[in-house]
Each structure stands twice: as structure tokens, then as C-alpha cells.
Amino acid sequence: MKNDNKRRSFLKNISLATFSTLALSGCNMKEIDEFLQGNFRELTPEEKDEIVKNLAEKYKKRYGKEFTVSDEPAMVGVLFGYALDISRCIGCRKCVTACVKENNQSRDPQIQWIQVLEMEKERGVDLHHSNINYDHEKVPEKGHFYFPVQCQQCRNPQCVTVCPAKATWQEKDGIVVVDYNWCIGCRYCMAACPYGARHFNWGEPTIPTEEINTDVHYLGNRPRQKGVVEKCTFCVQRVRKGKYPSCVEICPVGARKFGNLLDPESEVRYILDNKRVLVLKQELNTQPKFYYYFG
Amino acid sequence: MNFSRFLTGSLKIIFQGGKYYFAWLIFLTILTLWGAYGYYGQLTDGLITTNMRDSVSWAFYIGNFTFLVGVAAAAVMLVIPAYIYHWGPIKEIVIFGELLAVCAVIMSIAFVVVDIGHPLRFWHMLPFVGTMNFPYSILAWDFFVLFAYFIINATVVIHLLYSAFNKKEYNKKLVLFLVLASVPMAVGIHTVTAFLFNALPARPFWNSALLAPRFLASAFCSGPAILLILFQLLRKYTKFEIKNEALFTIAELMVYSMFIYLFFTVAELFKEFYSGTEHLLYWEYLLFGLGDNKEIVFYSWGSIIMGVIAFFLFLVPKTRKNFITLNIGAVLIYFSVYIEKGMALIIPGFTPDVLGQIYVYKPSMTEIQTAVMVFSLGFLLFTFLTKIAIAIMFEGYNYEKVNILKKIK
Amino acid sequence: MKINEIFYFMKNRLINNISLTSLLLTLFFIFLISCTSKDMDVKKVDSHEGTEDIVEVKKVSTIDEYAVDPPPFTDGIFPCNDCHGYQDPNPVRRDLVEWHDDISFKHDSENRWCLDCHDIKQRDSLRLANGKLLDFKESYKLCGQCHGEKYRDWKVGVHGKRTGEWNGKKHYLLCVSCHNPHTPKFKKLKPDPAPMKQEDIKLVKKSENIESNEK
Numbered sequence: 001m002k003n004d005n006k007r008r009s010f011l012k013n014i015s016l017a018t019f020s021t022l023a024l025s026g027c028n029m030k031e032i033d034e035f036l037q038g039n040f041r042e043l044t045p046e047e048k049d050e051i052v053k054n055l056a057e058k059y060k061k062r063y064g065k066e067f068t069v070s071d072e073p074a075m076v077g078v079l080f081g082y083a084l085d086i087s088r089c090i091g092c093r094k095c096v097t098a099c100v101k102e103n104n105q106s107r108d109p110q111i112q113w114i115q116v117l118e119m120e121k122e123r124g125v126d127l128h129h130s131n132i133n134y135d136h137e138k139v140p141e142k143g144h145f146y147f148p149v150q151c152q153q154c155r156n157p158q159c160v161t162v163c164p165a166k167a168t169w170q171e172k173d174g175i176v177v178v179d180y181n182w183c184i185g186c187r188y189c190m191a192a193c194p195y196g197a198r199h200f201n202w203g204e205p206t207i208p209t210e211e212i213n214t215d216v217h218y219l220g221n222r223p224r225q226k227g228v229v230e231k232c233t234f235c236v237q238r239v240r241k242g243k244y245p246s247c248v249e250i251c252p253v254g255a256r257k258f259g260n261l262l263d264p265e266s267e268v269r270y271i272l273d274n275k276r277v278l279v280l281k282q283e284l285n286t287q288p289k290f291y292y293y294f295g
Numbered sequence: 296m297n298f299s300r301f302l303t304g305s306l307k308i309i310f311q312g313g314k315y316y317f318a319w320l321i322f323l324t325i326l327t328l329w330g331a332y333g334y335y336g337q338l339t340d341g342l343i344t345t346n347m348r349d350s351v352s353w354a355f356y357i358g359n360f361t362f363l364v365g366v367a368a369a370a371v372m373l374v375i376p377a378y379i380y381h382w383g384p385i386k387e388i389v390i391f392g393e394l395l396a397v398c399a400v401i402m403s404i405a406f407v408v409v410d411i412g413h414p415l416r417f418w419h420m421l422p423f424v425g426t427m428n429f430p431y432s433i434l435a436w437d438f439f440v441l442f443a444y445f446i447i448n449a450t451v452v453i454h455l456l457y458s459a460f461n462k463k464e465y466n467k468k469l470v471l472f473l474v475l476a477s478v479p480m481a482v483g484i485h486t487v488t489a490f491l492f493n494a495l496p497a498r499p500f501w502n503s504a505l506l507a508p509r510f511l512a513s514a515f516c517s518g519p520a521i522l523l524i525l526f527q528l529l530r531k532y533t534k535f536e537i538k539n540e541a542l543f544t545i546a547e548l549m550v551y552s553m554f555i556y557l558f559f560t561v562a563e564l565f566k567e568f569y570s571g572t573e574h575l576l577y578w579e580y581l582l583f584g585l586g587d588n589k590e591i592v593f594y595s596w597g598s599i600i601m602g603v604i605a606f607f608l609f610l611v612p613k614t615r616k617n618f619i620t621l622n623i624g625a626v627l628i629y630f631s632v633y634i635e636k637g638m639a640l641i642i643p644g645f646t647p648d649v650l651g652q653i654y655v656y657k658p659s660m661t662e663i664q665t666a667v668m669v670f671s672l673g674f675l676l677f678t679f680l681t682k683i684a685i686a687i688m689f690e691g692y693n694y695e696k697v698n699i700l701k702k703i704k
Numbered sequence: 705m706k707i708n709e710i711f712y713f714m715k716n717r718l719i720n721n722i723s724l725t726s727l728l729l730t731l732f733f734i735f736l737i738s739c740t741s742k743d744m745d746v747k748k749v750d751s752h753e754g755t756e757d758i759v760e761v762k763k764v765s766t767i768d769e770y771a772v773d774p775p776p777f778t779d780g781i782f783p784c785n786d787c788h789g790y791q792d793p794n795p796v797r798r799d800l801v802e803w804h805d806d807i808s809f810k811h812d813s814e815n816r817w818c819l820d821c822h823d824i825k826q827r828d829s830l831r832l833a834n835g836k837l838l839d840f841k842e843s844y845k846l847c848g849q850c851h852g853e854k855y856r857d858w859k860v861g862v863h864g865k866r867t868g869e870w871n872g873k874k875h876y877l878l879c880v881s882c883h884n885p886h887t888p889k890f891k892k893l894k895p896d897p898a899p900m901k902q903e904d905i906k907l908v909k910k911s912e913n914i915e916s917n918e919k
Contacts, residue, residue: 039419039426078871093896108908109343110900117650127651128573132899138892149650158497164434165419166426182426184419185342185412188434190352194497196649200352200412203343203907226341227412242869252882253890254864260871267861267870274857284496295857340907348902654902 030054039166040179040218051181052218059216059223063209071218072240074173080234081174081261081268082245083277084148085295086125088255091116091139091146095247095256099150102235102246103221104213106205113232114247115196117147125280125292150247151176151197151232152280152288159189159198168229174261174289175234177219185227194281195288198231234258261289271295297694301457304697308686309679319678326671333664334409342412344661350654351645355662356410358637359669360403361488362517364441365510365636367399368485369518371448371477373545380544387535387688389474390455392522393448394680396481400445402673409665433491440487444480447473452680459687461694485514492644500577500644503566505559510636512556516602517632519545520625527618534689543616549628550609557606580653581643588646588653595639602631770859770876775840782840784827793824810887821846821885847879854879 037043037051052069059067096114105111117130121143130147140146157176160169167182168189190198204226216222217237224230235245239258243249248256259266268291271277277291312320337344347354370392377388408414419425420435429435451473458465489507496502523545529535567578579585584592608614608624615621647653658666686692775782787803797817800807809817823831830838830846838846848855857863861874865882868875879885 035415042426090890090893091895092893093898096899097896109905112899115650115899127649128576128647130651132650132652133901134895135898136895139895140892158495161431162428162434162494164428164432164438165416166428167419182416182419183413184416186407186410186420186434187352187412188432188491190349191644192495192497194649196349199349201341202345202348202905203341206908226343229412239870242871244866244868244870249865249867251865252893254866254882257862257866258870263871267866270857270860270862295863343905343907348905350902 030058034181037181039182041166041169048218055218055222059214063212063214063223065209065212065214067214067216067222069216069218069222070237072237074171074175075240076172077260077262079174079261080153080239080289081259081266081272082153082234082290083257083268083271083275084290084292085255085257086145086147086292087294088253089116089146089148089251090253091118091134091141091144092252094250094252095148098246098250099232101211102213102238103233104207104216104223105230106201106203106207106224108206109201109203111199111201111205111230113197113199113230114148114150117149118144119147121145147292149195149197149280150290151234152195152286152290153234155287155289156285158192158194158284158286162188162192164188171219171236173240175236175239176231177233177236178229178231179219180222180224180228180230183228185229187229189229194284194286198229200229201226255295297461298457300694300697301460304460304692304694305456305683307697308683308692312682316682320675323671323675323678326667327675330664330666330668330671333661334668337409337661337665342410344659346656346659346662348654348656350648350652351642351656353410353641353645354656355637355641355658355666356406358641359666360406360410361640362633362636363399363403363406364484364488365514365632366518366521367396367403367444368481368511369514369516370395370399370522371481372515373519373522374474374478376544376548380541386455388522388526388537390452390684390688391525391529391681393452393474393477394677394684395518395521395525396448396477397445397452398673398677398680400441400448400484401676402669404441404445405669405672406666409669433487433494437484437487437491440480440484444477444484447477447480451477452684456684456687459693482511485511492640497649498644499574501640503563505563509556509559509563512552512559513632513635515552516549516556516605516628517636519549520629523625524622527622529685533685535685539616542621546609546615546621546624550606550615553602553606553609553628557602576647577643580646581639585647585653588655590655590657591638591642594634598631598634598639601627602635605631769842770844771873772841772844772876772878773881775843775878776881777840782828784822788827795819795824807886810889811885841878843885844879847885 034051034054038047040048043051048071052071056067056069059065059069093116096112096116099105099114100107100112103113105113115132117127117132118134118141119126119130123129125147134141134144153170153174153176155174157170160176164186165182165184167184168176168178170176185200187200190200201224205224207223212223213221215237217233217240220233220236235243235247238245244258245256248258257267257271259268261268261272263269271293272291275293275295277293279288279291345354345356373392374389408417411417420427420438422429427435427438429439451470454470455465486507489510492498492501493503493506523542526535526537526542530537564578567575576585580588581591581595584590605624605628608620608627614624642656645654646656797819800818821830823829823837826837828840830840830843832838832846833849844855844858848858854863858876858879861876864879865877866874883890
């Protein structure tokens, strides 16, 4: 009996040791640290600094360029709003391309945070008769108008409610963000979003090295990995420094407007006061901060 | 000490059997390995090896998950009629029902694990170590109730088998309490799984109040079907005894739930087709296709026809009491509900998508392989557990007999 | 003896109930912890929330002067007086044949012609309807005479391409930077490529350069 016990415990210990060695040999300390990292909102400022530093190093190793990884918090007294003039959009998709470049979206498999829908003028705003794959020589095509859709940064975001791990949340300046290191990839938020604004990295994202944007934010446009969800963040890396989102700046017809909803002098407040706005799928009570208007 | 000998004894009995038994085990193992090869491809290359894309972000895996939760719920639902109708072998019915429930819960959790993008990060959604979004996220609730349901069922089964193995009296009060608790828990797990879909105003196909009742009704059609066949097999090959009347009563109860399910479905169809709003598009895609996209019409009508045939086979006493038609009906209703809870539930929810675009989905080879892997492992587990249960409950296998086996070897 | 029995009996009871007890305790703690982590709760942001600080109100300028990019002159066309300085002005409305014939005029051509906007004496200036002269850098005031609504929106930054800072200096463009004053109607553009069909998004066979994924 006693010999049995001794043999049994020896075998147990040996197998445990072997297993641990095998498991640990595959990773280095930095990878283990990143794996055990907590939810971004629960980290101390020192931990955040450490993480951001490690990320910059990792990106440099991977892409061979100097990255600035920021974790700039929200400005006080700011709530971002967006307005899009659908009497002006011509469907040129320059916003889509600018967004892809600014936010390091994967080229293959392709991810595009902005989706431009071509609609028929006779039907008005009718999603079920719209077409996202229009491919004309020149736009705008006669009899049609164009309706870009991206994250509406809802005041009552369904995606935030359903995330089982609290990996996505709304920041104080109103931007709904994702912690790419915390997302488990269950895609419940994608099922919950009424605007198709959330996109999944089905495969490992690829970005051509010469087109990489090295000025990144932890919650925004830093290069992602496969298996996590991403979405438009109103260019959080730009707007928290006072710049406009890329889509606003690139639009050649000035259909896109952006600003602070709490500032009575901002463009977006002017539009709410003087133009007539509507929101998409208003009956779902998501209360978007993305307004469509007719300028 | 007692527990470890129970474990070793159980392990021993698993590897005892005739040639058919081992042929079955080898068959399942081959399937598992083939499936695991596909799953490995998914782990290395990502979920792009499936055919899910942004428009249809949940598909085959979640369909199987939903179906298996229904099976897990229904397996235990037989307990109440067993008591009411005084079916003799209540303990045995309870054990097999709960064994099926345990395996089905494990399989359904496995389907969630193979579906998420970062399986190793699952701890992020746990309380304490992670940040569980309780009580807002229904997925958090689902994990919670599935885990609790699993614990309850596993405790009852292990306790009953362990007591019998060690020739002890089982704790009647504890078992009774847990078994009675497992019944509302069964309703609970399937209602919460229904709420998972119901909670999304973005998906009008699922946002109907009747979704949860339809889920429960169809679950109660499919779960007992498996047990119906299983009890007949046990009756033939072991000392398990169950009266014909008990089997016919199971079929009769299934008829009631089938009828309720049909009524609820007709109610849904009336509302959508008569009101004819834009929400009709999802039902149209399911039943008639939209434009050229008629991919799932065959499956949805197949499911309906199989279900209706099974309904009549069980309704008419002549066919209900004939074992051939009874078993045909059981198989038909099982596959009918498999399609109805699987592809016919998930895909129309996403087609057309929220921006009106249509993405045509059909499962990829990787998804089929991974599903086969999970099902084979689940079947293996169920085979092992049933073997242990049969040995202990019907063949008087206990700790004394373990050593006898050793001597024979 | 009796005490031992009672103790033994309670110990057995407790062991039998341990699974039940631990399940109940686990449930209780989960409820306690999850419901008390208030700071992580889903917060509905209201548009009137968060105004702890008084936001700096930027006064709209009462003087209509805006810092704009220079006018997009064709090379060599300005200053106009280089040519027109030694010519006699001809106020008769006509089609231009010898010079400026490359200009296609389609801006209310039924009622307007060149000298409604260009001053006949001071060729390096534009003119308003009341005869007041304007520098080319202030051409927006001229456009604003007829297009008042657009002018009003442009001043606030709501009309036209928007670059600069949303909380600081806005960067203005002249009307003519986007709208050709002689043929203002926009030409159609070639759109950027359509998104890939999702059916065509497949696994990409990677080259060895790209590192393997991290968890």
C-alpha cells in the first residue's frame, strides 16, 4: 500500500512538472503578462503606461516603424456628435478609403468601418432596397442618392449592454470603444448592433507596411489581432487632440460635420438647431449621436 | 478513498465490452480525430475558415449550441410525468435523463468555446477573475444558469452512482431536492437561451415575444425523442424495465407540446404575413426565399413536413402504439427540431442583415468537421456514462466486483 | 457517547450538504460582487451630462473676415491689370472670342455676364451689386449676395469641406476652391472601389514575413 502511494505521488509530480515546462516554454514573459492583463478600465495609470510602452515595442518589432501608442483619456465637458448631409453625399467612398488608412484596417481580409449604401430616390431611405456593392463609372448615379453608415455612437448602446465580458463600453466623451486585449470574440455585440457597425477580424489582419499609421490610440486605431471585434471610434486618436475625424476632413463635398454637442457654438449644434435631422432606426431607442440631415 | 475507487471502478468498466461496443468507440474516435484536424485549422488560421462573415456572424456553431441546450432542458423534463404517472423505474429514468442533460450541456458549452475568437480568454467573462457583465448581458446569465444546471445534474448522477457503487443508501432528501430543482432550472436554461436572441431589437426575426415559448415547446418535442429510443434500447439489452404504456405516454406528452408549438408558429406566421411590414422579409427568406436567394427553403420546409408527419404519427393512437411508426416519428421530430432550432432559427435572423444586404451562408468544411468533433466527443462521453450507469444500476457492479474483474483478467 | 453521535451526525449532514452549501454560497457571492461593481455598470450618457466645466464659448465674429486659403488662380492670370491696365473697357455684353474663351459660363448665363461680378475699372477687384469693390480674397461676400443661406452656413463651418480643429481654429476655404465660379455645377467623380463581397473574403495564404499571431 505504502509503495503504491509513493509511486502514485511521484508520477503525479513528474507529470505536473513536465506539463508546466512545456506550457511555459512556448511563451515569453511579455506574452504571459499581456495574456493576464486585466480589463482596461480596471488598470492603474502605471499599468496603462507599461502596457502602452510594451505595445509600442511590439509594433516596432513587427512592422519596423516607431509607433506612438497613446491612452489619452476623454476631454472634460465634451460629448462628440456627428452630422451627415445626405443631400450632398455623392457616394465617392473617399471617406471609406481615408478611414481604412487612418485606422489601420485590415486590407485582406477586408474590413471597412464605413459602409456607403446606394438608395433609390423614389423610395427614400429604405435599407432593404439599398445596394452596398454599387460600381459605376461616375457617381452620383442618376435617380439614386447615397447613405453612408458607420458606428452611431448611441447614447443607449445595445452592444455595450450585451457584451458578456464588459470589453466594450462608452467613454465619457460619448465614444463607444473596444478593449482589443479583453474582447473574447463571441460576437454577441455584432448581433446586437442595429447598424452593422461592428466588424470582426475573421482572419489575421494584414496592412501594407508602407501604409501603416503609426500614430495610434490603445482604444482606437492600433493594429488589432485576429479574433477581436473592432469599429469606428470617431478617430479617437485624432479627436482627443482637437482634430477632425479623417472622414470629415476628406469628404470633398463637405457632407460630414463633427463637433462637441455640449458646445452651443459647434457646427453640429448649429445643424441640430437650423437643419432638420433624423436618426436611423429611431424606433429602437438607441439614441444615436450620428444625425442625418438635408443641408 | 471511496471516491477514488469509484472513479477507478468506473474507468475499468468503460473498457469492458463486446465487439460492437468497441467498434462504436473506434468509429467515434475516428470521427473525433477527423473533426479535430479541421478545428486545428480554425485555431491557427482564425474563424475565417468558417463561412461566417460580418453579415451572418453567428451560424452553425450557435445553432448547434441552441439545439443542445434544448435537449439538455428536455431530458430532465420527463421527471415530472415520471412521478405523476407512477412509472416504475423513476430513479433510472431520472439518471438517464440527467446523464443526457450533462452530456448535452457539455456539448453546448463546447460549441460556444469553438465559436469564440479567443477561447483562452473565456476567463474574462467570469466573475471575480474577470469582469462578468451581470446582470445586463444575457450571455452572462446563460453561462451562469448552464453552469448551475450542470452542477445540479452532475451532483445527482454522481451521488446516485457513487452510492450504488459503494453499496450505500443515497441521500434521498438531497437527491429529491436537486431533482425537483433541476426541473425549473431546465425551463430556466432554455428560457435564458431564448432570451439571448430575444434581447436584440436589432433582429426583428427574433424580437417576438413568442420566441421563448416556442423554444420550450420545441425543446420538449426533441429531448424526449432521444430518451424514447434510448429506453427501448436499454429495455432490449439490459435489465432495465419500462412499460409500453410509459413509452406511449411520453409520445402523448410530446404531442401536446407539438400542438402548442404548431399553434405558436401559426400565431407568428399570421402576425407577420397579415401585417406585412418590412419584418416579413425574414420569414419570406426562410419559407420562400428572396429573389434568387432560396438557399434554406428546402431545409425549412423539410423541417415543417417532418414535424407535421411526426405530429400525426404520435397523435393517432394506432401509429403511436406501433413501435415502428413511433420510432420513425421520434427520428423525424428530432431532425425537424434540429433544423428548426439550428439553421432555420439563426440564418433568417441575419438574412437580410441590418443594412438590408444579403449574404448567403452555408457551413464550411471546417465548421462541419468541428461540429462532428464536438458531437463525437459528446457521444463518446454519453456512451461511457451510460455504460457506467448500466453496470452499476442494472448489473450490480460495485466496489466488490471491481476486484473480481481484476482476478478474471 | 451521545455528544459524539450528535457530532458525527452533524458532520455527515454537513458533508452531504457541502455541495449544496457551496453552490448556494457561490450564487450568493456572484450576486454580491457583480451587483456592487457599480463603477463598471453600463452608463447611459445623456447629452446634458458631463458639463462639470463651463465650456469656452467662442464668440461668432461680427466682422465678416475669415482666414482663408489664397484664391485658386490659374498660373499667370493675376494680377488682371497687367493686361487690362492698358486696355479700354468695353461694357457691351457679348461672347468673348479673343481672350478668356476657355471660360465656359454657365452661372445664370441668361441674366448675368462677366461685369456683374468683375469690376469694369478695377480689374484686380470684384464688385458687389451696390458697386462696392472686393478683393479676390473676399470673394465669399460676393457669392453670399445671392447664396445667402449657403453663406450663413459657411460662416459657421457647416457648409463646405471641413478641416482644421473642431475646438480651435477652423480652416476655411473660399467658395471658389470647390465651386468653379463660371461653371459651378460639380462634375461627377469616379468612386473608390466597392467593398469586397463577403462571399469573396477568404483565407489568405501568408508570406513568411508576417509574424505569427499573439493571443
